[in-house]
Amino acid sequence: MNVLIIGGSSDLGKQLALAYAQSGAAIHLTVRNEKQLEALVSDLSIRTGAAVQGSLLNLEDLAACQRFVQQLSPLPDVAICVAGYLGENEKSMSELDETNRVVFANYAGPVALLNALALPMAKRRSGVLVGISSVAGERGRQSNFIYGSAKAAFSTYLDGLRNWLFQYGVHVVTVKPGFMATSMTANMKLPPLLTASPQQAALVIKKGIAKRRNTIYVKWMWRYIMLIIRWVPEPIFKKMKM
Numbered sequence: 001m002n003v004l005i006i007g008g009s010s011d012l013g014k015q016l017a018l019a020y021a022q023s024g025a026a027i028h029l030t031v032r033n034e035k036q037l038e039a040l041v042s043d044l045s046i047r048t049g050a051a052v053q054g055s056l057l058n059l060e061d062l063a064a065c066q067r068f069v070q071q072l073s074p075l076p077d078v079a080i081c082v083a084g085y086l087g088e089n090e091k092s093m094s095e096l097d098e099t100n101r102v103v104f105a106n107y108a109g110p111v112a113l114l115n116a117l118a119l120p121m122a123k124r125r126s127g128v129l130v131g132i133s134s135v136a137g138e139r140g141r142q143s144n145f146i147y148g149s150a151k152a153a154f155s156t157y158l159d160g161l162r163n164w165l166f167q168y169g170v171h172v173v174t175v176k177p178g179f180m181a182t183s184m185t186a187n188m189k190l191p192p193l194l195t196a197s198p199q200q201a202a203l204v205i206k207k208g209i210a211k212r213r214n215t216i217y218v219k220w221m222w223r224y225i226m227l228i229i230r231w232v233p234e235p236i237f238k239k240m241k242m
C-alpha cells in the first residue's frame, strides 16, 4: 500500500506515518521546511525499514499543489491531508497575511491538492482521500472563528467530494479530532478526558480509514458535545464565552 501524508512534520502526521510504515506501507511525506525533510524521511525509514520518500510542498502555493500531484508516481492508495494552521483569531481578523495563512492551510491548499488527487483516483476507480478537519468547523465561536470557518468550508468540501467520488469507488474520510496534545495546542490547558495524544489519534484514524468510516471523531464524546453545541439556540449561543 502507498500512503501519502501531507503535513508530515505535524505531531499527528508523524504518528500516522509511523503507524502506516509499521504495518508495511510505503510512505510519501510532504513538509514545507527543507531542513526537516531529510531528518523526517531518514528517521522513519531507519525506525521501520519502510520505503519512505519526501517532498517539499507549501499549501499556500496552489499551482505547486497541482504540479506535485501531476508528477506523483505511483498515485497513492491512501492520501491524508493532515496540515492545518490555527493562528490567533484576533491577528487573523486584523492582518490579511494571517487570514490568508489560515485560509490557505486549512481550506484552499487542501482543496487544490485533493481535487488534483480525486480526478486520477476516479479514473483508476480506487483510493481513499482523508481530510483532517475539526470540530471547530461545526459552529463558529468567538475564540477561533477564522480557523473554524476555514475548517467548516473544508468539511463541506469533503462531504461533497465523498458524494461525487462514490460513483467511482473512491472513498473520502472526514476526521474531526477534537482536542489533541500537539504543538498546535501546546500553550492551551486542555481537559485530559477530552484530549487525545497524537499516537492515540493516529491509531483511531488508521482503524477508521480501514473500516471506510465517513466521519471520525477521535474521542467518541466529541460527537455528542458538538451535537449539544449545535443545538444551543442562537439567542443564547451569541452571549456565551467559548
Ligand SMILES: NC(=O)c1ccc[n+]([C@@H]2O[C@H](COP(=O)([O-])OP(=O)(O)OC[C@H]3O[C@@H](n4cnc5c(N)ncnc54)[C@H](OP(=O)(O)O)[C@@H]3O)[C@@H](O)[C@H]2O)c1
Pocket: 007, 008, 009, 010, 011, 012, 013, 031, 032, 033, 057, 058, 059, 060, 082, 083, 084, 085, 086, 104, 105, 109, 132, 133, 134, 135, 176, 177, 178, 179, 180, 181, 182, 183, 184, 185
Ligand atoms: N491539535 C488539536 O487539538 C487539533 C484539533 C482539531 C484539529 N486539528 C487539526 O489536526 C491537524 C494536525 O495538527 P496538529 O495538531 O498535529 O498540529 P501541528 O503539529 O501544529 O501541525 C500542523 C502542520 O501543518 C503544517 N502546515 C501549516 N501550514 C502549512 C502550509 N501552508 N503548507 C504546508 N504545511 C503547513 C505544519 O508545517 P510546519 O511544521 O512547517 O509548521 C505542520 O506540519 C491540523 O489540520 C489541525 O488543524 C488539531
